[in-house]
Amino acid sequence: MLKDRSIAASLAMILFAAPAWAQPVVPKNAFSGLPSTAAPRSSEILSSPSAAGRFWEIAYELSHSPNVTGPQIDQAIILLTAARSMDRQMAGVEPLLLKLAPRRAGKDYSEQIILWLQDYIGETADRKIVGDAIRYLLSRVGTYEERKALLERVVGKVRNRNPAVDSDLATLLGLLMADKGDQEAAKFYLVQAYTNNKHNKAAFAKLAELAPKEISPAVYLEQLRMVVRENPLDIDRALAFAGYAERLQLYDVAAHAYQYAAEVFRYLYPSEPLPPNIYLPWAISTGNAGRELDICLQIAESVRRQKRFDILLEAIAGKAAAKMGRTDEAQRIFQQAELKAEELIQLGPGQSQSLEQGGMTPVRQVSAKQFAWFYCFANPNPQKAVDWANRAYSVEPNSPSAGALLAYALSISNQLEWAKPLLKSVERSQIVDLVQARILASEGKKAEAIQTLKTAIAGDPGSLAADAARGLLRQLGSAYTPPVDPNMLTRFLLERFGQTVIPQFVPPDQMMDVQFSVRGQEFSYGSELEGVIAVVNKGAEPLVVTDDSLFQGNIRVIARISGDITKEIPNLLSETIRTDLAVPPGRSLVHLTRLSTGELRHVLTTYPQASLDIQLTLYLDPVTTADGSINNRLVDVKPVTISIRRPGVQVTKSYVQSRFNAIASGQDGQKIQTAQLFTGMLKEQHAIAAHGTHYPWFKYADWLPGLLRSSLLSQSGLLLSEGPGDWVVKVHTMADMLSMPLDQELAKVLARNLHHAQWPVRLMTVYLLAKSSGGSFGSVLDWVAQNDANELVRSIAMSLQSASTAGVAPRPTVSQPPARLP
Structure with missing residues (x-):
């Protein structure tokens, strides 16, 4: 002052x-008409990278000021334009311009932003910067025609430079066409978007909504596998991939994918038991794959060790033992399941108290209906099936599933005439189709019975009811062929993902490594302090960097100064880095960052004679913990701290x-x-x-x-x-x-x-x-x-x-x- x-x-x-x-x-109106990299209108064009650098530094400090004002943003833009005019090759000008202009309320920088995007976008462009700029441009126009013209104009200037940016722009055009009702144009742009970036979930979701029948099961499966790659710790994504693979009867893929989901769950929730929505389909898919059947028994045993009882899982385990030829073990499993189920069902509503009394607690309430299903499909016993199905039907006479089970129990007891009336009062289901097929077969209508059985299997190919249907098909001299060839799907996945078709779980600290360094351990007064951040992909798959991925590209650096001056700077810098969409295995996302900035820069430049020890801590995707401290979102990936010394000037x-x-x-x-x-x-x-x-x-x-x-x-x-x-x-x-x-x-x-x-x-x-x-x-x-x-x-x-x-x-x-x- x-x-x-x-x-x-x-x-x-x-x-x-x-x-x-x-x-x-x-x-003239201040700076409103200057093009993106205009040279100043003067009789002399001056060149000086050194002077340009000082203008850039001032603009950088303004851009990173937490309370920057509108006029200050304008001033920073002018300073950057001045820097560009003195050094046409200077790096870092356009990214700052594109960061600053969208923050300027009350002033329209749209024309300049379009030109800056044209100068900036290339293979290494930061998608966060580009995305924010595009959103700003769209916010300045209102009508459909204006938005369409704007996006087409931007596409015309930047196309074919960065596939991920091309994908985002095509998505915006596709969504715009869809909102207008032009589905063909929308599909055209959305296909382009997904082709350019297989991690573009928004484009795929809209495409699936507009043209669900035009997307093959193989492409759906590929997309589900890609989203697992994007965030390997998202259980819901792993389950979606496993579930779709199971529906397509890729049981080996599904079983390993469910196993992966189980490993992720155990990592995220080490003190909680594995839930049924993971272990049941895992056991079912393993049983249907016909390989590693011991895993079904291991799953059942792990649930028992936790003092839990699941009659459905026991049924699957018994079936697996039978498939392995271990008949005695299968019968033992079935008998123990029957005894435990009868014990629990006698407790009635108090079943949940069993664990408190030192026994086992059911995962789900054991009912007569479950007993009926058990004796129909798990350990077939027509007499017991009819008995328990009657009990279930008497309790729930309006239940479609109870009616279907009773009809099936009657059919396997050769009481088809009693089963027929029940079919009229229940809605169609897999079990109903099974009963209908038995009736058709008994009437000599073999072809119709075969078709009905195939329909029943297709409804839920992995179920025990489907197993029964396959057995009846074989008796009728036929076999079930999946609508999509599993071998073809497996070859497709291998072409796309190689040996990583099945995700392999490793903790985050084994997926990625973080390196943070500066040149030397000591620097002199007046030297710039520049850090190198490298996120190394240690995994077997590409490390994806999006706003919804394992590592989302957010960094924060905290500085602690000691020595002649003591000061803590809790937010020296915060940035988002999304220059690489996918980092290949063994490669790194590398980012150079300016560390002599903000409060640290003030201390360094104001106290030349002070000897300073500086500790810098880097956080990835930082979060504030319950006690108010800062930590990495991925807790296994530890913050990285480096120490450097700035001796005072003698x-x-x-x-x-x-x-x-x-x-x-x-x-x-x-x-x-x-x-x-x-x-x-x-x-x-x-x-x-x-x-x-x-x-x-x-x-x-x-x-x-x-x-x-x-x-x-x-x-x-x-x-x-x-x-x-x-x-x-x-x-x-x-x-x-x-x-x-x-x-x-x-x-x-x-x-x-x-x-x-x-x-x-x-x-x-x-x-x-x-x-x-x-x-x-x-x-x-x-x-x-x-x-x-x-x-x-x-x-x-x-x-x-x-x-x-x-x-x-x-x-x-x-x-x-x-x-x-x-």
């Missing part, structure tokens, strides 16, 4: 002594004098380093004086402030020297002064650069003085906004002016200096 409000009058005097080249220009008279002498005789790089050090030492003196504390290595001498100020104030100093490359040095020096208090003497010297021949110097001067003036710089900004020859300089002045006059009546146009200044 300027220490004296009267400085503004002095600045105005200097300003209005304008050189002849500064011709008045009709003011200040001696000879060292400072040599750096001072470099201002006159050194190279531009030496001058820039000197500017950074000297402005840092001045900031350090102000900070020490303000807080009244010293640290051990802080050096101060009476001669030091004068020499440091002289480096800025003298005619041959950092702000006023007129060497060929000194304009770049001036930009750096003023950038270093942004957080430094300015007094009247410094402000006057700075103001002389308002007339500098090179526009970057004028732009930085306006920005620095306006930021330091506390709102008393208005008349100067008015003049610059209307009269500077460069569009970027005028734009930044107008933006700064709008920020300082928010809620204040506009001032009159200033085309000439006032006759008398206050």
Whole structure:
């Protein structure tokens, strides 16, 4: 902040002594018409990657400010445009522009965003940045025609550069066509979307809704397997894949997929018993696969060990033992199940109390209907089947399933005439079809019986009732053929997924590794601190990065400073990285991140003589725990902490004098380093004086402030020297002064650069003085906004002016200096 409000009058005097080249220009709306990477309209095109970098740094800090205002966003965009004009090859400009513009309420940057997207999108484009920009563009238009034209325009500019981005744009067009009722166009775009990105669930879901019969079972199965790959810890996804494989009679695939779901459940909920919706279909699919039948017995035994009883599981286990030729074991399983079921059914509603009394508790209430099913299909016994089915029917005479079981029990007891009337009062089901087939067979209608049996099997091919139907089919000299060839489906899956058709469970810390590093363990004052984050895929499948995946691309870094200064920065940076859709096995998602930012940057630049120990902790997909601490969402993947040291500058008279002498005789790089050090030492003196504390290595001498100020104030100093490359040095020096208090003497010297021949110097001067003036710089900004020859300089002045006059009546146009200044 300027220490004296009267400085503004002095600045105005200097300003209005304008050189002849500064011709008045009709003011324009601040920056509203500049193209994405427009060069400033000036007689000279300047090039300096170094100066461009300083403009970019200021914009970066603004973009990461938690309370950035609308005018500040405009200023950051202007600074980035200035950076691009001085360095056409500079990386990182368009991503920042695309992050900033959608946050600007009350101003439409749509045209610029389209051009920035055109410049930005490539193979490594961040899909989060692109997606936010597209959503912003769509929010600015309302009608169907406008949205369609906008999306088609964007597609025309960026197509075929990034398949995932192409997929997202095609999805938006497909959904738009579907909303309008144009299903053919919608399907066309959605097919394109899914072809470009098999992880695009939104496109597939809409396509399945519009054309369910046009999507083959193989493609459905592929999509279900892809979503398991996307998030291997999502049990519902694993069960959906397993369930569909089971419906397609890929029993071996289904059994292993259910086993995978069981392993995920045990990992996520180690203290909870495996639920029936996992272990039952797992046992059924294993039994139907006909391989590894011992697993059925192991599943049943594990449930028994937990003091739980499931008559359905016992039935499957007994059947598996029978298939293995272990007849005695099968009968033992059946008999023990019967005894336990009878014991529980006698308890009536109190069955759930069995465990409390030291016995077993049923997974589901044991009923007469379950007994009837048991004796119909698990351990067939016609007499007991009829007995229990009658009991069930008497209790539930309106139950379709009770009626169907009684009809079937009668049919296997050769009481078909009694079964027929029951069929008239119950709705069609697999068991009803079985009874009907038996009746048809008894009437000599073999072909109809065979067709009815095939229909019954197709309803639930993996059930014990379907097993009974297959047995009857064989008796009739026929066999059941699945509607989709399981061998063909297996070959398709192997072509798509190779040996990873069946997901293999491993904990997250064995799927991925996190590496966080900086160059060296020590860095000097003035050096930038850049971190390298690498997420290594240690698994057998690609590591997918989306907003719904195992790793969602969110990172957060916490900084802890100790040594001469102690400070904790709980949110040094938070970013989302979605540059890679899928990281292949053995490869890494690598991200370079700027660590010398925010509060850490302030400490590093303000205290050059302080020796600092810095601890940086990286979190992936961070979450706040119940005790308020931060942790990774995937708790097995531990946060990574690195430690680095920043030694303080050892200040001696000879060292400072040599750096001072470099201002006159050194190279531009030496001058820039000197500017950074000297402005840092001045900031350090102000900070020490303000807080009244010293640290051990802080050096101060009476001669030091004068020499440091002289480096800025003298005619041959950092702000006023007129060497060929000194304009770049001036930009750096003023950038270093942004957080430094300015007094009247410094402000006057700075103001002389308002007339500098090179526009970057004028732009930085306006920005620095306006930021330091506390709102008393208005008349100067008015003049610059209307009269500077460069569009970027005028734009930044107008933006700064709008920020300082928010809620204040506009001032009159200033085309000439006032006759008398206050």
